[in-house]
Amino acid sequence: MRGTGTATTRGIGVVALACMAWVVWGGLVATPRDVVQGDAVRIMYVHVPSAWVAYLAFVVTAVASAGLLFGPRRSLGFDRVAGASAEVGVLFMGLTLVTGSLWGRITWGEFWQWDPRLTTTAFLFVTYLGYLAVRGLDGAPEQRARRAAVVALLAVLEIPLVHFSVVLWRSLHQRASVLDPGGDVKLDDLMLFTLFVGVVAFTCLYTWLVLHRSRLAALVEVAGRGELDRAIAARRAEAGA
Amino acid sequence: MKGGLVWAVAARDLRAEARARVTTNQVLPFAGLVMVTFALALDREEVLQRTAGGLVWLATTFSLFVLVQRAFAIETADRALDALRVAGVDLGRVYLGKSIALMVQLFVLECVLVPVAVVLYRVRVDAPGAVLLVTTMICATTGLALVGTLYGGLTVGGAGRETLLPLLVLPVVAPVLIAATRATESALRSGGAAVSEGWAWVGLLAVFAAAFGIAGTLAFGALVDE
Amino acid sequence: MTDAAMRMPGTTVFEMHVFAMDVLAMEDAGFVLGSYALSAVAILALVAATLRRARRLAPLVRDEDKPWT
Numbered sequence: 001m002r003g004t005g006t007a008t009t010r011g012i013g014v015v016a017l018a019c020m021a022w023v024v025w026g027g028l029v030a031t032p033r034d035v036v037q038g039d040a041v042r043i044m045y046v047h048v049p050s051a052w053v054a055y056l057a058f059v060v061t062a063v064a065s066a067g068l069l070f071g072p073r074r075s076l077g078f079d080r081v082a083g084a085s086a087e088v089g090v091l092f093m094g095l096t097l098v099t100g101s102l103w104g105r106i107t108w109g110e111f112w113q114w115d116p117r118l119t120t121t122a123f124l125f126v127t128y129l130g131y132l133a134v135r136g137l138d139g140a141p142e143q144r145a146r147r148a149a150v151v152a153l154l155a156v157l158e159i160p161l162v163h164f165s166v167v168l169w170r171s172l173h174q175r176a177s178v179l180d181p182g183g184d185v186k187l188d189d190l191m192l193f194t195l196f197v198g199v200v201a202f203t204c205l206y207t208w209l210v211l212h213r214s215r216l217a218a219l220v221e222v223a224g225r226g227e228l229d230r231a232i233a234a235r236r237a238e239a240g241a
Numbered sequence: 242m243k244g245g246l247v248w249a250v251a252a253r254d255l256r257a258e259a260r261a262r263v264t265t266n267q268v269l270p271f272a273g274l275v276m277v278t279f280a281l282a283l284d285r286e287e288v289l290q291r292t293a294g295g296l297v298w299l300a301t302t303f304s305l306f307v308l309v310q311r312a313f314a315i316e317t318a319d320r321a322l323d324a325l326r327v328a329g330v331d332l333g334r335v336y337l338g339k340s341i342a343l344m345v346q347l348f349v350l351e352c353v354l355v356p357v358a359v360v361l362y363r364v365r366v367d368a369p370g371a372v373l374l375v376t377t378m379i380c381a382t383t384g385l386a387l388v389g390t391l392y393g394g395l396t397v398g399g400a401g402r403e404t405l406l407p408l409l410v411l412p413v414v415a416p417v418l419i420a421a422t423r424a425t426e427s428a429l430r431s432g433g434a435a436v437s438e439g440w441a442w443v444g445l446l447a448v449f450a451a452a453f454g455i456a457g458t459l460a461f462g463a464l465v466d467e
Numbered sequence: 468m469t470d471a472a473m474r475m476p477g478t479t480v481f482e483m484h485v486f487a488m489d490v491l492a493m494e495d496a497g498f499v500l501g502s503y504a505l506s507a508v509a510i511l512a513l514v515a516a517t518l519r520r521a522r523r524l525a526p527l528v529r530d531e532d533k534p535w536t
Contacts, residue, residue, distance in 0.1 A: 003518075003522060003525045004521040004535075006535055028503065039495055039499055040499065043502045046502055050506065094509070095509055098505060102502050103498075105498065209514065212517050215521070219527075219528050223527045226527060
């Protein structure tokens with residue numbers, strides 16, 4: 001009896017764990033403190049990879065949605081990947097916002113700033129939540145998949161518009177530059193390497209999670225159908241007997 | 242006659258509204274009440290004067306949710322949308338027709354809300370500002386109506402769907418809110434902004450309306466499919 | 468960083484203790500460690516939930532229906 005794991009996911013999992021171990025060691029201990037920020041810069045090693053994965057997840061959801069709608073085969077597998085990617089994306093987007101907020105608290109003194117990147121990130125997060133809510137609506141599988149895919153592509157249209165508007169909006173106020181806790185950080189080789197390893201680690205984690213969750217979605221669907229078949233068979237047996 | 246269906250749908254929606262008078266009897270008082278409630282919450286006159294533009298558009302956005310629910314309630318009431326779909330009608334045209342009707346209702350609402358703001362929040366409008374203001378109203382309302390109709394089709398009917406509408410619509414109309422508020426502030430001279438800056442924001446509103454007009458026409462069919 | 472921390476955690480309990488104190492003594496330790504801890508907890512929670520659900524459902528589905536096997 002096979003679960004959702006395969007040799008591939010086990011391999012990816014091992015790589016992810018190894019890289020994560022390096023990130024924790026490197027981030028918390030081995031890398032130096034920043035000249036300006038001190039130890040606060042260590043949050044960068046989880047915040048930046050987290051943000052990268054969140055945006056990656058959004059792109060994957062969009063591409064999978066486009067694949068479902070316009071691709072040659074219209075397989076529901078695209079829908080499962082889109083959904084899994086969004087679920088994982090929400091997690092990392094939330095982490096990005098929280099870690100970014102903590103980092104900002106140390107560097108700027110505030111938990112939140114209304115700068116374009118942060119604001120757009122917050123909108124992206126809420127948009128994800130809306131997309132997942134739409135996925136939860138009832139309906140036939142093909143229609144639900146199509147509906148969700150359209151909502152995802154509308155989000156691709158919406159997010160740049162939102163970002164552009166927010167950039168224009170914030171340029172009216174004094175701080176026109178993008179506020180980034182990591183903006184002034186000088187990265188030495190070890191820091192850069194640790195950051196890179198962090199990106200690899202989080203990307204492996206993301207891939208692992210999306211593979212498992214989309215397979216899980218397939219299991220849910222087949223198991224659900226199986227239950228339906230069994231219920232029908234049971235009713236038939238009752239009626240026959 | 243290509244455009245016929247669009248205007249037919251718009252006319253039907255507006256006739257239904259004229260008969261039921263929901264906008265005039267319920268939504269207008271609601272919006273007016275929202276404007277008053279803002280004053281209760283924000284308290285200081287200087288604050289109200291400075292934020293008057295934003296408050297008008299906030300009240301409009303909240304009213305949008307009510308109006309969208311209403312626009313699609315009449316569809317489910319006599320299963321008109323299903324009948325149209327079964328008849329093989331181009332749902333993109335239905336979408337545009339409903340958007341036009343919604344836009345008209347919203348515009349009427351704003352024509353009332355702006356004088357209310359002038360009175361309650363003590364702002365003034367002069368001639369160049371008025372031109373900017375009306376243009377802003379038209380462009381912003383179009384954008385709001387297009388987005389509202391698009392996601393309204395998705396969220397009508399079925400349990401637990403109505404509450405989804407604000408969650409989906411608000412992020413999408415954020416650009417409209419930003420641009421319309423800045424343009425209105427310019428028109429009312431409340432933020433210290435010049436009228437010329439307001440026109441730049443109107444440009445953004447026009448782009449937004451065009452983008453969602455096209456996108457909505459294409460996407461509406463897939464979203465209302467049941 | 469003290470010399471104790473620069474070396475790999477040593478064999479003695481004392482060295483590991485000093486090393487841990489070094490990590491905790493960093494500025495804003497709460498926020499930094501909190502970020503790492505929160506990330507770990509969130510990720511592990513999702514991983515665990517995914518595996519648990521898969522473990523529950525996998526017996527209900529025939530292996531032929533699992534295209535990844």
